[in-house]
Amino acid sequence: MTSFRTITTSLGIGLVIIYAVGSGVWVSSGDAWYRSLNTPSWQPPDWVFGAIWPYNFVVLAIASTLVGQRLSRSATTLWLSFFAASVACALLWAHQFYVSRNLGVATIALILAAILTLPMLLVSYRVSWWLLLVLVPYQVWMAIAASLSLGYLKKN
Numbered sequence: 001m002t003s004f005r006t007i008t009t010s011l012g013i014g015l016v017i018i019y020a021v022g023s024g025v026w027v028s029s030g031d032a033w034y035r036s037l038n039t040p041s042w043q044p045p046d047w048v049f050g051a052i053w054p055y056n057f058v059v060l061a062i063a064s065t066l067v068g069q070r071l072s073r074s075a076t077t078l079w080l081s082f083f084a085a086s087v088a089c090a091l092l093w094a095h096q097f098y099v100s101r102n103l104g105v106a107t108i109a110l111i112l113a114a115i116l117t118l119p120m121l122l123v124s125y126r127v128s129w130w131l132l133l134v135l136v137p138y139q140v141w142m143a144i145a146a147s148l149s150l151g152y153l154k155k156n
Contacts, residue, residue, distance in 0.1 A: 005069050008076045012064020012083065019087045020057050026094040034098065040151025044144075056138045063120075063135055066127045079123040082116050089113035090142075093149065103153040110149045114142035 060083075067079045090113040097106035117139040125132040 004073060004076075008080060009065050009068030011080055012068050013061055015080075015083055015087050016057055016061045016064060019060070019090065022091045023094040026091070026098045029098055033101065037152055038155040040148055040155060042151065043148060052137070052141050056141060059134050059138055063124055063127075063131055066131055067124065070127050071123070075123055075126055079120055082119045082123070086113045086116035086120065089116060097149065097152075103149070103156060107146070107149040107153045110142070110146040114139070114146045117142050
């Protein structure tokens with residue numbers, strides 16, 4: 001019989017894969033349209049996106065593994081619930097922004113995704129302070145991305 005720890009670790013890693021693949025498909029589908037938009041003044045250069053997302057996905061996979069292996073059932077379930085909700089909102093953003101081109105709904109979804117990462121940080125601290133520290137850039141990036149989405153909404 002498969003253990004709870006194995007199942008939850010696999011679920012967490014599966015969410016990371018769904019997040020990476022799903023957002024990648026939708027983001028790449030609207031690149032020409034995205035490049036035609038008026039950009040917010042605080043838009044980072046493209047290389048920043050290329051650097052931060054692989055970091056985020058690796059850290060989320062590590063966090064999923066450590067949370068699944070080290071925390072109680074209730075804490076693991078709580079972390080996975082917030083992570084799944086955050087991923088759902090981030091994927092909704094990618095679809096609404098790049099495919100549907102609905103910047104208002106996209107912005108709301110990304111703001112929610114950023115907010116949903118905050119409880120993940122608190123639960124991650126139960127594993128270790130360093131896990132919290134390596135997840136902080138993900139939360140900061142989500143907040144920056146939400147502010148960029150709001151900037152695109154206002155300028156376009």
